[in-house]
Amino acid sequence: MRIRLIVAALALALGALPASAAKAPKAVRIPDAAMSQAAKLRDQALASDLAYRITESLTTEVGARMAGSEADARAVEWAKAKFKSLGYEKVWTEPVTFPKWERRSEHGAVLGAHSQPLSLTALGGSPGGAVEGDVVRFTDFASLEAAPAGSLAGKIAFLDFQMEPKRDGADYGMGSRIRTRGPTAAASKGAIGYLMHSAGTDSHRMPHTGITRFDDGVSPIPAAALASPDAQQLSRLVAMGPQRVRLALDCGWNGEATSYNVIGEVRGSSKPDEVVLIGGHLDSWDLGTGAIDDGAGVGISMAAGALIAKMPKHPARTIRVVAFANEEQGLHGGRAYAAAHLPQITKHQIGAESDFGADRIYGYASSLPENAHEADEQILSALAPLGITRLEAGKGEGPGSDVGPFAQQGLAWASLAQDGTHYFDLHHTPDDTFDKIDPGAIQQNAAAYAVFAYLAASADGSFGSSAKPADASASH
Template sequence: MRVSQLAQATALAVVLLFANTATIGHANAAEAESMIPQEALDSVAALREQALASDLGYRITESLTTEVGPRLAGSEADARAVAWAIARFKALGYDKVWTEPVTFPKWERRSERARVVGANAQPLAVTALGGSPAGTVEAEVVRFADLAALEAAPAGSLAGRIAFIDYRMERARDGSGYGPGSRVRSRGPSAAIHAGAAAFVMRSAGTDSHRNPHTGITRFDEGLTPIPSAALSVPDADQLSRLLALGPVRMQLALDCGWDGEYTSQNVIGQIDGSERPDEVVLIGGHLDSWDLGTGAVDDAAGVGITMAAGALIGKLPQRPARSIRVVAFANEEQGLHGGKAYAEAHAVDVGKHVIAAESDFGAGRIYGYSSSAPEYAAEADRRIAEALAPLGIEHLPGKGGPGPDIGPIAAKGAAWGWLAQDGTDYFDLHHTPDDTFDKIDPQALAQNVAAYAVFAYLAASVENDRASGFGSAPTSEDGTAIGK
């Protein structure tokens, strides 16, 4: 999905936006000025209106969620999603379509259940966290208000018990409430182990009030023996908290899940060749995998549909931009940005050929803001892109944002990034739940996204007068956790 904790940090100077060489030379870069030719600026309005009127992105999203459905990394559906993406790129008329391997550990979910036992016996809606081991634990529950409280628990103080973090995530348009919520998921299990707990449960990292638990990847500190770890739906976390206020509560948690060897999936790549400099690319994309509870519509079939459609519309123009438009459907983002990391490593030697990169992975809400890591000598070109996005209701927000999750690894190697900020007010109502289904997609909002990505990619690929480049590093967050992941 899309905005990340990377995106909360202000970017440092990175590779020249719209570079045409891979030379390192900050002095020359200061003298160079990237511009967008007037011909491209004159034609972009028609592209924008065509994209707004098109339902192509919506139909691609419908196809992926309907024909493949949930796409857990390493599952049988993962392979079907790869085949779907190859066929879809070809059907859309992309000039080149290829795959690049991505190998990762394979995690499987088989069954999960939880219940309160004793005088107030009742079932609880629960889902295993990705990376959790299997196991059945019946024990007393100990509640903690937040991650810090559990981390402060003395070693051994939870021996034989179940740790429960009852942290309530805050709703925000930019998704900023997800950082603390996702840290509960990623760090809570290890904190529970350090305190001696036999199992870990948490209030889901979500903003809904439905009985739909939110899954997501967790990790265990090196040297620790993992324990069963799960998330309760928001109403069930409320119920458990009320029961605990009445007195001690025993819970039974039974998970059948775990790691099962390695799997090799694929990044699927489609390219619309540029008319003058086809070896230089503007990279856009989304991630092909999803969690298995819903059909992965807002996370991230929408992102795949948006960027596939944007590239296809540019490919149909009478006059293509100078540089190529490369669309990547990244493999296994959900369990550790594996596709983004693999792409960055595979293309480390040609980072300088990547003009700019942007990822759609924060749902299907309307885009409200734009920024990039363009250095000062590309400020005029960046301003022109912002002006072309303004009729879509998109505000220029220089100094804000950052690379999307799968773009983060190549940005860390020096690639420039663009940030097209989606409205995520309701995103975490659906994120990683059974409710992430195609009916939640607003066709008009999705078309606005397609228009924004088409305008952004077309103009970025049209820039000229860029005679040198400068390199830097994009900042990373403390734990690398990506919003929407």
């Protein structure tokens, strides 16, 4: 009797719950026919040089395209025309407005008995100005933060941290922090200028730029990155005794600009209102021609969609490729996309972005729920012939940069991790040019993105994208 009462109570409780809570989510799998088509698509993509040629076109015809510049506007027109020429069925733009930063000139030099020029570049977001001061060297960010208040008054802070090459680019976490947070920390201690060892892994006389930010209430100071050999040179000089440096930058914020996310779609055959989102960012810094960062990502994702468009039958869902605006200065395009499309988040099956160069993809990870485990394994099995294995936890998994803001709000995501061992040799430098792209490697990337997007768009069932509560998404 007691057992029957318990069973009855459970039945009543389950009956009181919504159907979605009382029933386990449907298992998601990919039809066998789609798996077979994906294998053919993979072979076709490996034989195609389309991603390479798209990247060549962007970096040659437009070149560097810093957000808000005349070249940025030309890149938007290039992307619209390229999508159309590749056979995308729908192409449109969505506006993205942001503060405009400009670089005009930059100079640095050691003064005094060891007078010599320094190869450096202004950090994006730095104000202009000319300062002279004695150099105070720090070897890590914690030491700079621990400097006593006022101890850097009239000085130029020099943070000398050397990144090490790693496949997952792990050292960039600290390199980026030193770039974005270092100038504020130095200014808060009274410094009149800031120099850093470039956030890179090369030994060339090529300084690495990148964005920095100043906290409210902190007066911005001229901030620049030294090429690695120059940082080493300055370190040796400081070890000999006090050194005085002159830093002269002509740069700064200049109003607002509007650019555009450029979007192309390959329409789904049976669920066209549901989308698989892939892309790269269209803007670049101004020193090189933005080949690895992120012309390659644009080329890879555009090519993947174009290869799917040529298939005899499109997958069930729509493939949406986005060339995001102004990633470099604050994920402006990714944030704008997330804000504009949050009401349709459940219609987004999954998102992934290529923004880590053009070397070979070696790992795969996703945020897919347990009920989509079989589909996730099917995707991985189709990627395996490309040399791609499951990523080890904590080693490179996570949404791409511009997909990140939407993922924080509940978008399902995947990571196709590229080998970043040499990425930071070129990142944000004058040396980021098309000749650094390896044709075979970028074809492997395009094949991986094409297979991933096609299978995700063919899956029988949802990958679970849904809006998080406002407080949950804001806490990430």
